Amino acid sequence: MKRILTGGLFALSAVLSTASADDTDWAPTTFSLDNGMEVVVVPDHRAPVVTHMVWYKVGAVDEVPGKSGLAHLFEHIMFKETDDLGPGEFDDIVSRNGGVNNAFTSWDYTAYYERVAKQHLGTMMALEAERMTDLIINDDPEGPFISERDVVKEERRQRIDNNPGAILQEMVLSELWKDHPYEITVIGKMDEVAALTPEDGMAFYKEYYSPENAILVVAGDVTPEEVRVMAEEHYGRIKPTGTAHGNRKWESVPLLTETKELEYSDPKIRQPSWSRYYNGTSESRDRDFSYALDVGLEVLGGGMTSRLYQSLVEEQNVAINVNTVAWTTLHDEGPAVISASPAPGVSLEELETAVMADLEEVLAEGFTDEEVERARNKLAASAIYARDSQSNMANVFGSTLALGGTVDDVLDYPDNIRGVTTEEALAAVRKVFGPDRHYIEAHLLPAEGDS
Structure with a gap:
């Protein structure tokens, strides 16, 4: 997942950077x-x-x-x-x-x-x-x-x-x-x-x-x-209660054992959407694999220059958008998601066929070094520019430590993401979207009889 903070109920990690301040001035201090x-x-x-x-x-x-x-x-x-x-x-x-x-x-x-x-x-x-x-x-x-x-x-x-x-x-x-x-x-x-x-x-x-x-x-x-x-x-005057035992209920998420299709329709829906949720990973569980997956998904469907967007939206005109993302900033394993919305006149079945054909083709032929380098630099750049927001930085350090990580995990992020190789990025997405992996497919549709 791109390291960008979202507020509300669910907050994901923010990003770190090397933007405008001297590293010595910016470096965080920790104590207890x-x-x-x-x-x-x-x-x-x-x-x-x-x-x-x-x-x-x-x-x-x-x-x-x-x-x-x-x-x-x-x-x-x-x-x-x-x-x-x-x-x-x-x-x-x-x-x-x-x-x-x-x-x-x-x-x-x-x-x-x-x-x-x-x-x-x-x-x-x-x-x-x-x-x-x-x-x-x-x-x-x-x-x-x-x-x-x-x-x-x-x-x-x-x-x-x-x-x-x-x-x-x-x-x-x-x-x-x-x-x-x-x-x-x-x-x-x-x-x-x-x-x-x-x-x-x-x-x-x-x-x-x-x-x-x-x-x-x-x-x-x-x-x-x-x-x-x-x-x-x-805060120092507050006595600890001794009841905050620190025994969190975290545990590894088992792989799906069967494939399921879920559908929900509603009169409020005007634009159908299609998505597949696969078992992913998290930085807390496997930091290196998580970074490789983030880079691979950036190449695959991380924006308008991504493989899937260029093919499905720009060339084939079967989708109005397509995206790939992983929820890697939870403690336990989150989903890796492929999602798309069909162009007018294209059914979800046609869209699914086109998306999966493209996915299989990309994973078979592999990534180029150039597009992986571009993806790495994009993720690192997001981290770099985010340091300009002190609230982002407060969030990234707080969330990382709350998940059991360290300040160094934050400080090392740009170098670590730039260190992901083409082979590692490709291997990560091949593993997550492999033919042996089960998934949950989700269809969001207008109610029966609605356009």
């Missing part, structure tokens, strides 16, 4: 507080602003069966009330100080961030420390837990139940990750979210929201010394 909280400081002195993030090593993967959506619901509750902050006061304080804030939940982690002028960094730390220790969770129907549970239910209606593409993807991922902890959808199943109790919330809070289970990342116009002093003042 006595209570176990990890700290990463990424200096960026171009503007007097900072991005402050707290990452908790807990996500949907850690939920117990029957309680899906709890990690995401908890993200909402964290913005409500504490012993010292009234309803909505957290957001009001950030806003009054000219800042922005938000949060996101993944299968693997939950992260909270604020972006403010540097003089308000201490205030942001005080706010995050407050809700790490003194969150209010009760059974008041108008209180934070019950009210936000209803908000999450409505969010599911809007983002999933009212989105045909999201419904189909949820169906596919449930099959791909069947009996794996990732099968738990991040936003949660409607009936399970509705059944979550304040007692569930309090138990989750006590188990996971503790400094030894958290990573503090500060990127911006600060020095490591400044951050250390403030972190000790605001």
